[in-house]
Amino acid sequence: MEELYRAMIYFDNAATTYPKPYNVIKQTLRAFEIYGANPGRSGHFFANETAEAVFKARNKCAALFNAEVENTCFTLNCTHALNLAIKGIITENAHLITTDLEHNSVIRPIHSASRKGCTYSIAKVEKNDLNTVKNIEELITPKTKAVICTCASNVTGQILPIKLIADLCKRKNICFIVDAAQGAGIIDLNIKEGINILCCAGHKGLYGPMGTGLLISDGKFHLKTIIEGGTGSDSNSIEQPIFTPDKFESGTINTPGVIALGAGIDFISKKGIAKIHKEESRLCNIFINELKNNNNITLYIDENIKTVPLISFNIKGISSFEAATLLSDSGFCLRGGLHCSFLAHNKLGTIEQGTVRFAPSIFNKPAEVYMLTDFLNNYTKKLK
Amino acid sequence: MYIIALSNMTQASKAQFYLNRMRIKNRIERIKSPNKSCGYGLRVYEDPYRICDILSDINIKCISITTK
Incomplete structure (x- = not known):
């Protein structure tokens, strides 16, 4: 097994980053060792020390998103956060707007709300940011309660014009919810620049x-709650507390996880988000340059759009699932399929075949990218 | 000594973080809140009204002050 890890080259960082910084692992272990009490429940010193670490x-x-600490709630993942936001904002007969690049973690809760009387519209994302904003604006009705969109597609990498959409929502007094699963830690996101609710994963x-x-x-x-329970506060009331973070953090939180997440944020803050973006983009450019003249590889790229560092591609004649298995058998970890984003694949025209996704992290080296591109070029030479 | 009641653990931690920076001695305690519920408060040893004033700088509202 250890040999496998040594031989492995991991490019599936859009699903979850690997490896984790050493301090993230260290802080996880430390949390099990010295932060073992339940934070925000008891009052003894051991619990208080854990609460302080949390x-x-x-x-x-x-601080990373320029938010207030009280308005920063821990969730299990980005999908959990998006469900709390989307189901929390809707009211009877509300209308929601989303885009044609969304992950199922956005479109499924929205569609589920439509079974309970809400309606929704899907705006087309275009290469031109102003056109995208115009498309959203045209869908706004007096009943529109929220615009929910990704800050960057997990299939094409396209970055959406968050600031422009935020300005539109502010003008129309509509709640703007951002799915930052692919953007957090890669692009600067500031809650004070018009994003009303930001949802993100900790593990990407x-x-x-x-x-x-x-x-x-x-x-x-105001967001309604969809999960209620023990918060360690206002315990004599039958009603859920109205103050955050307690309002959205019923039940014991993942204490070792959130302490380690703090270490992850220390890591990216020290490296610098701009530097991470630049380094990973450099790896994407190597990938593109090495494969762009290979007629048996389709790269789904567009030089006219801004993207986060990830690239979808396909090998001629085989499905993305087969391609990912082929790569896995040779030690390369990449994800094939629809990436839980059928809307984006419909738009890209890859709903049948899916795509393989190349998603480097700050830990990848150019040599690893060359090994992958050499493998792909050698493999496709055998194809007719 | 005084106990300043706050709405929850996050508020108490935020208050403690701020007061520690100002070298104002304090301690977080689990308390029975003014509405007879579970709550958190800060044990302080200086003028609690002055401390509540300081905490208002970071948008922390003191719910009540009790003398111990």
Whole structure:
């Protein structure tokens, strides 16, 4: 097994980053060793020390997005956060707007709401940012309650014009919910620039452990709760507390996970988000340059759009699932299929075949990219 | 000594973080809140009204002050 890890080259970082920074692993172990009590429940010193460690992690998460610490809630993952946001904002007969690049973690909760009387519209994302915003604006009705969109597609990497959409939503007094699964830790996101609710995973670009996510609000829109229970506060009331983070954190939180997430944020803060973006983009450019003249490889790229560092591609004549298995058998970890984003694949014209996704992290080296591209070029030479 | 009641653990931690930076001695305690529920508060040893004033700088609202 150890030999396998040594031989492995991992490019599936859009699903979850691997490896994790050493300090993330260290802090996870440390949490099990010295932060073993339940934070925010008891009052003994052991619980208070754990609560202090959780607060420090929460503070780091808040600072990364320029948010208030009280409005920074821990969730299990980005999907969990998006469900809390989408199901929390809807009211009877509400209308929601989303885009044609969304992950199922956005479109499925929205579609589920449509069975309970809500309606929704899907705006077309275009290469031209102003056209995308115009498409969204044209769908707004007096009943529109929220615009929910990804900040970057997990299939094409396209970055959406978050600031422009935020300005539109502010003008129309509509809640703007951003799915930052692929953007957090890669592009600068500031909750004070018009994003009302930001949802993200902890285990992707923030380099935290799986089982962590964030729901961050600017406090301007009221969200109903969809999960209620023990919070360690207002315990004599039958009603859920109205203050955050307690309102959205019923039940014991993933304490080792959130403490380690704090270490992940320390890591990216030290490296610098711009530097991470630049380094990973450099690896994507190597990948493109080495494969762009290979007629048996289709790269789904467009030089006219801004993207996060990930690339979808296909090998001629085989499905993306087969291609990913072929690569796996040779030690390369990449994800094939629809990436839980059928809307994006419909748009890309790859709904039948899916795509293989190349998604480097800051830990990947150019040599690893060359090994992958050499393998692909050698393999496709055998194809007619 | 005084106990300043706050709404929850996050508020208490935020308050403690701020007061520690100002070298104002304090301790987080689990308390029975003014509405007779579970809550968190800060044990402080200086003028609690002055401390509540300081905490208002970071948007922390003191729910009540009890003398111990």
